[in-house]
Amino acid sequence: MLHIEYVHYEALRAHGEETYPHECCGVLLGRSLAGVNHVREIVRAGNTRTDSAHNRYNIAPQELIKIQRQARTAGLDIVGFYHSHPDHPAQWSTTDFAEAHWIGCSYVITSTDHGRAITTNSFLLAGTTEEDKRFEDESIEIEIAQPQASEIQPGVTEITIHGDPA
Amino acid sequence: MKIHIPTPLRAYTGGQETITLAAQNVGGALVALTTEFPALRQHLLTPEGKTRSFVNLYLNDDDVRYLPEKDDSPVSDSDELTIIPSIAGGCCL
Numbered sequence: 001m002l003h004i005e006y007v008h009y010e011a012l013r014a015h016g017e018e019t020y021p022h023e024c025c026g027v028l029l030g031r032s033l034a035g036v037n038h039v040r041e042i043v044r045a046g047n048t049r050t051d052s053a054h055n056r057y058n059i060a061p062q063e064l065i066k067i068q069r070q071a072r073t074a075g076l077d078i079v080g081f082y083h084s085h086p087d088h089p090a091q092w093s094t095t096d097f098a099e100a101h102w103i104g105c106s107y108v109i110t111s112t113d114h115g116r117a118i119t120t121n122s123f124l125l126a127g128t129t130e131e132d133k134r135f136e137d138e139s140i141e142i143e144i145a146q147p148q149a150s151e152i153q154p155g156v157t158e159i160t161i162h163g164d165p166a
Numbered sequence: 167m168k169i170h171i172p173t174p175l176r177a178y179t180g181g182q183e184t185i186t187l188a189a190q191n192v193g194g195a196l197v198a199l200t201t202e203f204p205a206l207r208q209h210l211l212t213p214e215g216k217t218r219s220f221v222n223l224y225l226n227d228d229d230v231r232y233l234p235e236k237d238d239s240p241v242s243d244s245d246e247l248t249i250i251p252s253i254a255g256g257c258c259l
């Protein structure tokens with residue numbers, strides 16, 4: 001399962017709208033606990049595939065290293081990545097699978113239809129090696145923080161999305 | 167020197183994010199690392215002993231592939247080697 005605050009969930013979807021008709025990409029920082037990838041922060045990354053940005057993305061290793069350092073300083077880990085599929089479903093592609101190497105991490109995909117974010121799905125890269133890796137549908141639990149006003153009981157509302165195949 | 171291990175490979179280093187070891191060059195550091203943590207080897211190297219194509223090695227801020235001496239590049243105790251698998255993909259053909 002992927003657990004993410006609403007503000008981060010909306011931010012990664014908005015990123016896909018901003019870069020349309022190109023793919024956006026970014027990194028999810030947080031902690032992995034008891035099989036749940038908890039997102040604490042998202043970091044936008046540049047898509048270096050300027051030759052084919054409408055259907056490809058790549059994060060420069062140098063940028064990834066900087067993000068990993070940032071995570072380390074904050075006491076966080078890289079727990080996943082996100083990107084968008086302009087005018088295509090929010091489903092992993094053969095290219096996504098071939099290029100996925102971060103086993104145990106969440107791969108979040110948002111479909112953007114004519115510049116509007118439609119569906120967001122998450123897939124866990126499961127397995128132990130390159131030979132037995134596989135994508136598994138992963139539910140997304142969205143945490144919505146409530147106002148902390150004295151007359152309102154503090155707490156959170158959680159929405160769980162189970163693999164929308166759209 | 168310090169070697170930084172990416173999230174997916176920490177399962178093979180007992181959960182350690184940073185490994186400190188002594189080595190004379192990059193190749194030696196990898197040998198020392200995979201000797202101490204043998205299960206890492208198949209994730210970093212091909213059966214022929216080459217670094218897997220999707221595994222990036224950075225000595226401080228430099229891609230080891232583009233260093234003049236590549237794996238033979240000398241290292242000191244203050245150097246940091248970062249192992250970072252690539253991240254890429256795309257929606258369709």
